[in-house]
Amino acid sequence: MRKSAVWLEKGELFFHNGLNIYVNRVNERFDLPEHEHDFIEICYVWSGSGFHYIGDETIRVSQGDLFFLPVGISHIFRPSSPEAKEPLMIVNCIFDEKIFRFLTSVLPAEYGLYRFLHLVSEPGRWLHMREKAGEFCRLFDSLHAEFENKRTGFETMLVGLLLQLLIGMERTLEQGNASAEDNADSDRTDRALLYIRDRLHEKPTLACVAKHAGIGERQLQRDLTARMGLSFTALLRKERIDRSRQLLTDPFLASLTVADIASRSGLPDLKRFHRIFKETTGLTPAQYRRHYAEQTTS
Incomplete structure (x- = not known):
């Protein structure tokens, strides 16, 4: 019943001129619909606080929370209240699976991003983590600036920054900061x-x-x-x-x-x-x- 009400976002609405990476900053509202997508999304809570509804789960979020959402995960952010003093601002980096496959195979196997490859092979799995010292904030700031300014070579810079982001998430996973499982x-x-x-x-x-x-x-x-x-x-x-x-x-x-x-x-x-x-x-x-x-x- 719930699944039928989920709106499907397609990458073709965002990807243009052969560049299958899109970065934006958005203030979340209560009138935005729950959705899933045919691309991969990494979303970062830039400011404010609120809730992230993912499938049947509800997670309280604030500045510094980051989520990795494979294809087909239904979700939506909501502010903590309509009268919140600070808006819930999210920075999204979306990209298609071909870029993801490329980036996770750039390095030799011993240096590859195999946690992510394993994750996307399991339907319904996603990741939630928090930054420690603004490391994700800096990367998203650079991603957004490159995408908005579109200076010479910005496409290559976006790919390089996305790879840095994936590696940074790998390191966070290795340190045990991924979302907790059901039990120890x-x-x-x-x-x-x-x-x-x-x-x-x-x-x-x-x-x-x-x-x-x-x-x-x-x-x-x-x-x-x-x-x-x-x-x-x-x-x-x-x-x-x-x-x-x-x-x-x-x-x-x-x-x-x-x-x-x-x-x-x-x-x-x-x-x-x-x-x-x-x-x-x-x-x-x-x-x-x-x-x-x-x-x-x-």
Whole structure:
């Protein structure tokens, strides 16, 4: 019932001349409709206070709150009251998924933005965090100025600033400032999963993952089994194959060889990589890449 009343905003209303990034500053009002969109949005509370309604959740917000909203998330900001002394001002940076895919594949796997890639692959997930010392404010100020002034090379500057913003959010996530999960056990398991995914190119052990998550090895093993239905070893294997499938199907990484992808996924032994990949998918890595390319072009 509620979903049918949500208004869909389309990127084509904002993106012009081949630039699929749009930045604006807006005072939120009570007459603006709840909406979802076919683009990615990062919104920052510039001033004032109020509430952010996301799906079925209501979050009190004030200056310094930041949200990362993938495609299809319904939301709306509301001021704290119609007579609020200071307006609830939001700065929005919206961009299409192609730019996001590009920016999250610019760097080698060990430096990539894989928390965000994992996030957007899970329907209904979003992020909420707060800045510590105005770091997001400065970036949004620069983004807005570049977009409004449109000086020579502003398109490249916007892309560079957006990459800085994503990296800054990654750092905040790593410091444990992402929105709290339902309970402490879930939070520890999430930290363990993020740590594993960040270090697939290495050899993460149960001991080092447990230490990072702040939990004992046996408890972590139990938590992972309860959450994922897999042992630590089986989970590591699954994550590596998932990473390799992601890299094989990324159009911006078409120049990577299968050996490169195997190494980035933490399976540098090419023979073993081929065997595990085929056992999991029924195809060799090369066949999988070719099959995906044929599907997307047909």
